[in-house]
Amino acid sequence: MIKTITLNPSLDYIVDVDSFQEGMVNRTNHEEIFAGGKGINVSIVLKNLGIDNEALGYIAGFTGDEISKRVSKFGVHCDFVKLQEGMSRINVKLRSSKESEINGQGPKITPEDILHLNQKLDSLNDGDILVLAGSIPTSLPSDTYENIMSRLQGKGIKFIVDATKDLLLNVLKYKPFLIKPNHHELGEIFNTKLTSKEEIISHGKKLQKMGAENVLISMAGDGAILITSTGEIYFSEVPKGTLKNSVGAGDSMVAGFIAGFIKTNDFKEAFKMGVATGSASAFSEGLATKDKVYQLLEQLNDI
Incomplete structure (x- = not known):
């Protein structure tokens, strides 16, 4: 079983305005709504690649119902904790001559809600995969990821963590199977460029020495690097294609790596699938589809 956690999911409302004018009534010429959140993106792409999984996290109000509905439409099984008060956030991205974003706060999460999520995670067992992705909302303790991993230690679960700075550093002691910083985030961790x-x-390799088993580093247009627990280092350039949307590309790389590793139990093949899947999302308006991934995979034989 694979479970993903998105602690503060959203409805992402993306609008295009030809020439936005502050203080005036503006009309959109295009708009879209997506269910947003890093763990949710991983779940959707996994399902697009034929891998069943469960999406967990917290939802509230009518926006939460819509998030669950939209994720379910991709065939992902949703097992969110439904909060009694508040509403899941709406994030607005305004695209005009400049791009602006307004991100909502999200609902308040109580200690009882935390216990409810933990109970849902207790069903995980040896060989299962848990993906912890994204930031932690202010209504939750900053050590939420640590608490989850500590609770599940010793069960043989493969933890995959896609988080930044201290969120990532503080979980390395639990020896996650895979972490995925990008090169900028990696530099920020060590206060260097x-x-x-x-x-x-x-x-x-420093993150490996601190506890991570495998380190997957995305470098946007410069490709990606995988440092494995068995000592191999793989590098790949990105496949050829036109960048259309970088949102979700890193999450898609995580999903592709998981799918590749499940199918082959081989780090090199998992890495290739990760690179192809991340690129497939970057070259698409939405998230990666299976056809697009396998089309790009053909370009990655020389890793």
């Missing part, structure tokens, strides 16, 4: 592959690999 990384300008070469050698520097990126060196600092990725």
Whole structure:
């Protein structure tokens, strides 16, 4: 079983305005709504690749119902904790001559709600995968990821963590199976700017020494690097394609890696699938589809 956690999911409302004028009534020429959140993106892409999984987290109000409805339409099984008060957030992205975002806060989460989510996670067992992705809302303790991983220690669960700075550093003691910083996030962790592959690999290995088993580092248009628990280091350039939307590309890379590893139990093949899947989302208006992933996978034989 694979479960993903999105602690503060959203409805992402994306609007295009030809020439936005502050203080005036503006008309959109295009608008879309998506269910947003890093764990949700991982769940959707996994299902697009034929991998069953469960999406967990917290939802509230009519917006929460809509999030669950939209994720379910992709075939993902939703097992969110439904909060009694408040509403799941709406994030607005305004695209005009400049791009602006307004992100909502999200609902308040109580200690009882935390216990309810933990109980849903107790069904995980040896060989199962738990993906913890994204930030932690202010209504939750900052050590929420640590508490979850501590509670599940010793059960043989593969933890995959896609988080930044202290959120990532503080869980390394629980030896996550995979972490996925991008090269900017990796530099921020060590308060430095990384300008070469050698520097990126060196600092990725530092995270391994701190507890991570495998380190997958995305580098946007410069490709990706995988440092494995068995000592291999793989590098891949990105496949050829036109960048359309970088949102969700990193989450898609995580989903692709999981799908590839489940199917082959091979780090190199999982890495290739991760790169192809991340690129498939970057080259699409929405998240990666299976056809697009396998089309790009053909370009990655030389890793």
